[in-house]
Amino acid sequence: NAGVTQTPKFRVLKTGQSMTLLCAQDMNHEYMYWYRQDPGMGLRLIHYSVGEGTTAKGEVPDGYNVSRLKKQNFLLGLESAAPSQTSVYFCASSYSTGSTGELFFGEGSRLTVL
Amino acid sequence: GENVEQHPSTLSVQEGDSAVIKCTYSDSASNYFPWYKQELGKGPQLIIDIRSNVGEKKDQRIAVTLNKTAKHFSLHITETQPEDSAVYFCAAYQAGTALIFGKGTTLSVSS
Numbered sequence: 541n542a543g544v545t546q547t548p549k550f551r552v553l554k555t556g557q558s559m560t561l562l563c564a565q566d567m568n569h570e571y572m573y574w575y576r577q578d579p580g581m582g583l584r585l586i587h588y589s590v591g592e593g594t595t596a597k598g599e600v601p602d603g604y605n606v607s608r609l610k611k612q613n614f615l616l617g618l619e620s621a622a623p624s625q626t627s628v629y630f631c632a633s634s635y636s637t638g639s640t641g642e643l644f645f646g647e648g649s650r651l652t653v654l
Numbered sequence: 655g656e657n658v659e660q661h662p663s664t665l666s667v668q669e670g671d672s673a674v675i676k677c678t679y680s681d682s683a684s685n686y687f688p689w690y691k692q693e694l695g696k697g698p699q700l701i702i703d704i705r706s707n708v709g710e711k712k713d714q715r716i717a718v719t720l721n722k723t724a725k726h727f728s729l730h731i732t733e734t735q736p737e738d739s740a741v742y743f744c745a746a747y748q749a750g751t752a753l754i755f756g757k758g759t760t761l762s763v764s765s
């Protein structure tokens with residue numbers, strides 16, 4: 541089973557460039573999430589989705605957009621990348637939420653913005 | 655919104671010792687508290703969780719305790735082994751949103 545797959549795994553951007561991170565899950569999960577991980581800051585929720593066609597803001601949504609056009613895919617977009625967005629990005633999915641919603645994470649996408 | 659504080663940020667123990675990581679949360683409505691382990695170069699994985707109607711839960715060498723009144727919960731690892739070395743995250747489920755994570759604890763177990 542592939543589980544949660546993130547592409548690309550590494551990317552270097554220049555300030556002002558745009559890019560999209562793709563997350564795909566094959567577990568038929570309703571819920572999907574994007575987190576960023578920075579040294580000393582832990583995992584911070586950027587955006588999440590409770591089902592196909594829905595998105596919602598998390599803790600640190602500014603500078604990012606997301607789309608969930610298909611149940612299995614959750615895209616994270618950076619329209620104009622900034623050095624502050626240098627981070628490791630993790631996508632996760634879950635069958636449900638709350639106390640029955642174990643998160644399954646991808647292996648991360650390391651983004652560097654110069 | 656929910657805020658989760660985690661301590662310590664780093665923890666070094668000798669193999670066979672116990673390790674304790676503590677977390678506090680701010681939203682009294684939060685009702686689910688999982689712990690995730692992240693090995694180098696990988697995504698976090700769930701290792702144990704506890705719900706607000708339970709005070710303690712054990713799974714072999716790992717245990718979690720919850721004090722709802724004080725709004726804090728802890729992870730206890732006994733008889734630590736080198737393969738326990740990793741980053742550990744606590745989290746709290748904020749009703750209506752998603753899991754909010756602490757900043758992580760880097761555990762190093764030396765043999």
